[in-house]
Amino acid sequence: MKQTILSIAGKPGLYKLLTRGKNSLIVEALDATHKRQPTFANDRITSLGDIAMFTDGDDVALTQVLENIKTLEKGKKSSVNIKTASGDELREYFAKVLPNFDRDRVHTSDIKKLIQWYNILIDNDITDFLDEKPAEEEKPAEKAPATEDKPVEAEAPKKKAAKKK
Numbered sequence: 090m091k092q093t094i095l096s097i098a099g100k101p102g103l104y105k106l107l108t109r110g111k112n113s114l115i116v117e118a119l120d121a122t123h124k125r126q127p128t129f130a131n132d133r134i135t136s137l138g139d140i141a142m143f144t145d146g147d148d149v150a151l152t153q154v155l156e157n158i159k160t161l162e163k164g165k166k167s168s169v170n171i172k173t174a175s176g177d178e179l180r181e182y183f184a185k186v187l188p189n190f191d192r193d194r195v196h197t198s199d200i201k202k203l204i205q206w207y208n209i210l211i212d213n214d215i216t217d218f219l220d221e222k223p224a225e226e227e228k229p230a231e232k233a234p235a236t237e238d239k240p241v242e243a244e245a246p247k248k249k250a251a252k253k254k
Contacts, residue, residue, distance in 0.1 A: 094119070094215065096140070096206075098133035103209050106136075119213050137206075142199075143191035151203070155218040157186045158207050164216060166208050171201045179204075 093106045095116060104116035113127040114134065128134055137155075141148035162168060169182045176197040183190060183200045210216070 092136045092138055094137045094210070096135045096137065097128060098135075103137075103206055104128075119209050119215075142187060142203075143194040144187065145189045145191055149187060152218045154187055154203065155207055155210065158204075159211075159216060159218065161186055164211075166211050167204045169204060171204050 095104045095106055097104055103119045105119055107115045107117050113129050115125060116128055118124045137151055140151040142154050179197055179200045
């Protein structure tokens with residue numbers, strides 16, 4: 090999820106990376122239209138895995154914040170209506186999600202956008218925010234059966250064919 094869900098500056102909502110073109114990325118809107126469109130180098134594109142929220146200590150990855158909201162809401166859409174909630178209500182809600190967020194640098198508009206993004210992801214059944222895979226225990230490699238040591242002959246470099254004029 091981290092690298093395939095994108096935010097594009099100047100365009101509302103979130104986008105899913107479908108493929109890479111020669112000079113562009115092909116993305117699909119994560120809304121009711123599911124419209125596909127190219128994005129180019131002059132578009133400011135950011136993956137959700139590259140975004141972090143300001144806290145009083147170290148910054149917290151947005152994926153962790155989304156996971157906190159999912160835990161608080163028990164996997165359902167946000168209980169806060171971003172259109173009718175006041176700034177104080179949004180900050181109070183966000184304090185439940187991330188208690189030590191930096192109240193000076195995290196604006197109400199940032200909280201609204203985060204809640205909007207969370208709802209978009211839930212609507213599209215994208216709920217694996219952390220993408221953590223269990224670490225597989227590494228087993229020592231089995232030794233190959235002993236073989237006779239034979240010198241390896243290097244191939245002579247191939248000559249390029251002369252071009253006919």
